[in-house]
Amino acid sequence: MPDSTRSLRLGVCGPVGTGKSSLIALLCRELSGDLALGVVTNDIYTDEDARFLRSAGVLDAERIRAVETGACPHTAIRDDITANLMAVEELEADFPGLDIVLVESGGDNLTATFSPALVDTQIFLIDVAGGGDVARKGGPGITRADLLVVNKTDLAPHVGVDPKQMVRDAGSVRDGRPVIALSRTDPRSVAALVDWVRGRLATYRAGTLEPADPGPMAPHSHGDGVVHTHAHAH
């Protein structure tokens, strides 16, 4: 059980180019009116994402910290989370009373998800431009992240993808976990995303949010006929 007097730590991960930085900028714009926010970015090769967010002007520049990952974005959010934990803890120490710290992973592949020791809850992001079959391909983030966002639905007509089918495909592998089809230009989808985040914050503050590991592994069985997802706490 995390200490619920600290901030809610919300992870955003997903492949390169799916819109993680834009989603974080969007959340900052929507939430910073009444919530105190901080952001930690994990750039692959620059502090580009941190600079993008700072220049977007959605948050004070000093509330946005960049972590270099030594070309190991996967390691930095999963097995050795030290650099990220230190950045989160420093933000929390520098700005007492933060409500949410958003942690943006360096764009990686479909198997990269956050350690539950780093974030309390996580969003996995894919987009329609990555192809209609991505959701069907699955992977731990798509199947078991707390929220799956299918982004850039406004581009669907231009890339020949049916976003409704993509959401149906995702829903069929997610065992009831939520999926949001998001477009920055669709206020209803933005509201759904913001509601989800506020809901997680309320659950966290109530002390009932158990961080879950989407896992690096696909569901499997050990010959006993019981399917294990390893999405539970060990």
Add this chain to the structure above:
Amino acid sequence: MTSSSARSAPAEIVAMLLADARLPVAGHTQSAGLEPALADGMEPADVPVYLELRLATVTAIEAGTAVVALHHLRAGHDLASVVEAWTARTPSPALREVARHQGRALLRLLVRLWPHEPAIAAVADLPAAPRAVVLAAAAQAGALRPITLARIVGYDDVQTVVAAALKLTPMDPADATAWVLDAAPEIEAMAERVATLTDPDRIPRIGSPQIEAWAQAHAVSTRRLFRA
């Protein structure tokens, strides 16, 4: 849950633990200055020379600082004079900043591994202890000999450079590992040189302006894979 057996772990195992790249101290974010060196045109074939340069200069300062800090911890002396000596020998603000950052990462781990160790509490009380001083507290907790501590500093530095080389300028990893073993005599010579030090004034004082200049350039680069 706290560890009760850490205190009685054999010193050799503690030494291996501290030298292991899998130690969760964000080691994967460090290149020991190799990234800016290569970016400035240093040839990959010169990595072994770069290793020697570090062992003779900045790494000897780190190892000397660690050994003297260990002596001070064992003798119950104040660490301020050790930190001061290290600071005077580390003129690059970027190198000082990264050493303190690494010190914080290591301390975070040590507090969990040895929650009741006075040496670790003493280092935690310092404002922003550099890595060499924090490592000395780990050596005290694990009952390491000074020369073992100095070897760890040298070996870890060499492995950090070589592992980063494999990311920055890929090659047969067997060739890269041969560089590590080839550097062993220099690691050992450096360790022997500092192992008996007890006085902060005697910590080696041979800096490397080139390494410092690269560190400064890297700190303001907007294109980098490694923190330092």
